[in-house]
Amino acid sequence: MQQPVTPTANEAPGTPATAVGKATVELKKVSKSYGDEWERQEVIRDITMVLKAGELTAVVGPSGCGKTTLVNLVAGFEKPDTGEILLNGKRITGPGHDRMVVFQETALLPWLTAYKNVIFGPNLRGDMPRAEVKKEANRLLEKVGLGEFKDKYPLHLSGGMQRRAELAQAMINRPLLLIMDEPFRGLDAMTRELMQEFFSRLFEENRRTNLFVTSEIEEAIFVADRLVVLSNRPTTIREIIDINLPRPRTFEMLSSPEAYGYKRQALEILHEEALKSFNRSGDQADFVEAYSKRMG
Amino acid sequence: MAEHPTVHAAVAPGPGRAVPLRRTRLQKLLENTTLWRGIVAIVGFILFWEVCSQWKGWFGYQIPWIGKVAPPSDVMAVWMDILPQPGYWESWYLSTFRVFLGFAIAQVIGIPFGLALAVNKYFRDVFFPPFEVLRPIPPLAWVPAAIIFWPTTELSITFVTFLGAFFTIVINVLGGARSIDGRYLRAAQSMGASQWDLFRRIILPGTLPSIFTGAAVGMGITWEVVLAAEMISGGGQQAGGGLGFFIWSSFMGGSIEQVIVGMISIGIAGYLSSSAIRYLGSVCMPWRRLF
Numbered sequence: 001m002q003q004p005v006t007p008t009a010n011e012a013p014g015t016p017a018t019a020v021g022k023a024t025v026e027l028k029k030v031s032k033s034y035g036d037e038w039e040r041q042e043v044i045r046d047i048t049m050v051l052k053a054g055e056l057t058a059v060v061g062p063s064g065c066g067k068t069t070l071v072n073l074v075a076g077f078e079k080p081d082t083g084e085i086l087l088n089g090k091r092i093t094g095p096g097h098d099r100m101v102v103f104q105e106t107a108l109l110p111w112l113t114a115y116k117n118v119i120f121g122p123n124l125r126g127d128m129p130r131a132e133v134k135k136e137a138n139r140l141l142e143k144v145g146l147g148e149f150k151d152k153y154p155l156h157l158s159g160g161m162q163r164r165a166e167l168a169q170a171m172i173n174r175p176l177l178l179i180m181d182e183p184f185r186g187l188d189a190m191t192r193e194l195m196q197e198f199f200s201r202l203f204e205e206n207r208r209t210n211l212f213v214t215s216e217i218e219e220a221i222f223v224a225d226r227l228v229v230l231s232n233r234p235t236t237i238r239e240i241i242d243i244n245l246p247r248p249r250t251f252e253m254l255s256s257p258e259a260y261g262y263k264r265q266a267l268e269i270l271h272e273e274a275l276k277s278f279n280r281s282g283d284q285a286d287f288v289e290a291y292s293k294r295m296g
Numbered sequence: 297m298a299e300h301p302t303v304h305a306a307v308a309p310g311p312g313r314a315v316p317l318r319r320t321r322l323q324k325l326l327e328n329t330t331l332w333r334g335i336v337a338i339v340g341f342i343l344f345w346e347v348c349s350q351w352k353g354w355f356g357y358q359i360p361w362i363g364k365v366a367p368p369s370d371v372m373a374v375w376m377d378i379l380p381q382p383g384y385w386e387s388w389y390l391s392t393f394r395v396f397l398g399f400a401i402a403q404v405i406g407i408p409f410g411l412a413l414a415v416n417k418y419f420r421d422v423f424f425p426p427f428e429v430l431r432p433i434p435p436l437a438w439v440p441a442a443i444i445f446w447p448t449t450e451l452s453i454t455f456v457t458f459l460g461a462f463f464t465i466v467i468n469v470l471g472g473a474r475s476i477d478g479r480y481l482r483a484a485q486s487m488g489a490s491q492w493d494l495f496r497r498i499i500l501p502g503t504l505p506s507i508f509t510g511a512a513v514g515m516g517i518t519w520e521v522v523l524a525a526e527m528i529s530g531g532g533q534q535a536g537g538g539l540g541f542f543i544w545s546s547f548m549g550g551s552i553e554q555v556i557v558g559m560i561s562i563g564i565a566g567y568l569s570s571s572a573i574r575y576l577g578s579v580c581m582p583w584r585r586l587f
């Protein structure tokens with residue numbers, strides 16, 4: 001079997017890979033709706049699940065289901081209507097640097113260089129000595145392969161480089177949980193594969209608890225320990241599949257019978273969900289929903 | 297990593313390959329096709345104008361409209377006569393001073409006002425409606441009222457110039473600040489940014505491009521407005537002069553050449569002002585430069 005590229009080659013020696021705090025995140029009967037009264041749209045209904053410490057939980061679902069809402073809830077950008085989300089037993093009430101989000105496309109600040117983007121968080125809070133911030137930022141930028149590009153602005157970096165800079169930006173905050181919202185969307189197929197492989201190595205190195213939201217099943221199977229398949233809106237959990245593929249992951253594993261089985265299982269559910277939303281076309285459904293609400 | 301560029305390899309001279317000569321700045325300037333196209337276009341335009349204006353003298357037939365305009369050679373001759381006169385330069389000075397004063401006041405008031413509208417809902421609810429009622433009123437419609445409001449003509453002209461830039465600046469700042477990507481704010485929030493951090497580190501730099509767009513457009517409008525205001529106010533004892541008055545008095549004196557000199561002077565002044573803003577923009581926003 002061909003050995004994959006190891007992006008950790010320029011890892012500073014003597015850095016303890018296990019010095020990373022890990023979170024267990026529990027979602028308990030979490031629901032979320034938008035709009036008020038008449039136009040109320042239920043996005044998430046009664047989601048209960050656990051993101052286990054040191055595991056990568058991938059979430060897939062039909063497009064338009066509440067994946068991003070789920071990210072916003074766990075990140076603390078929004079509050080659930082009912083239910084609660086606990087991080088290591090403590091209720092999440094707002095955003096915090098114990099949970100870092102890597103957004104769809106890029107959220108690097110365009111007016112800061114890659115390096116300054118990375119040091120943005122620690123310098124903002126001032127919770128780390130400047131010299132240490134500098135050392136750590138340089139180490140992380142080296143690690144993601146951006147050592148010589150650290151003084152470039154995001155506009156002058158390729159899509160893959162931007163994503164790697166963002167990983168460094170997230171990791172310097174030493175989050176207990178890393179949340180990735182379709183992080184490799186918008187990359188070309190080749191770069192995307194490289195990023196998936198790179199990211200897997202990164203995850204396997206220190207196993208930081210990770211919530212990985214994607215719309216690509218193969219990507220999800222490749223990176224995940226557990227795969228959560230969501231339904232259409234209002235979003236509920238349809239299935240949780242344990243991915244028992246060995247680590248370190250390689251792309252060859254995706255053609256194994258196990259991977260094929262997982263893929264089929266997930267695809268069947270997604271297909272069912274897609275059909276449901278197709279048959280129940282928008283306007284009609286809205287009318288029925290509004291009408292039944294009025295009657296009820 | 298697949299994305300590592302191979303620039304170094306491309307620059308290194310290989311065997312049998314000539315080392316590329318380092319070109320001087322002048323050489324680069326001379327090879328700049330954009331510059332050459334610009335020069336050819338302007339020279340071509342002047343030639344066309346000269347020929348059309350001289351058509352009657354050369355061929356006995358006057359080309360409609362453009363045939364009545366003084367030829368550039370005459371305009372140049374008149375310009376050369378005027379150039380050493382201090383009155384001409386005083387007109388330049390007066391107009392430029394008014395433009396920059398009105399423009400500067402508009403920036404100083406307009407940027408904070410626009411930002412306040414963008415970040416504070418109460419402020420927006422109270423001040424946006426009256427602002428939107430005043431905005432469509434053309435600056436020149438303010439001239440009579442300004443003359444009554446303000447004790448001196450000079451102040452009236454400055455006020456009208458200020459109005460010309462103010463509304464454009466505010467609308468641009470407001471629009472720019474409101475359209476900042478929510479992900480930047482969220483990312484900063486989760487890294488522990490306070491409200492003040494968000495304003496200073498995200499909203500302010502995020503609005504900078506719109507501030508410069510507003511400045512460039514506003515600068516154009518102030519030149520338009522100052523000229524018109526000068527023409528209307530005339531060359532009274534209190535105030536007056538300026539390129540607008542220069543054009544108007546030349547027109548009254550029947551010198552079409554001098555009118556054209558005034559017009560071209562404004563063109564040059566406007567071009568220099570907007571170039572200055574563009575330059576300032578690229579200095580303040582290095583992240584937007586394309587290589």
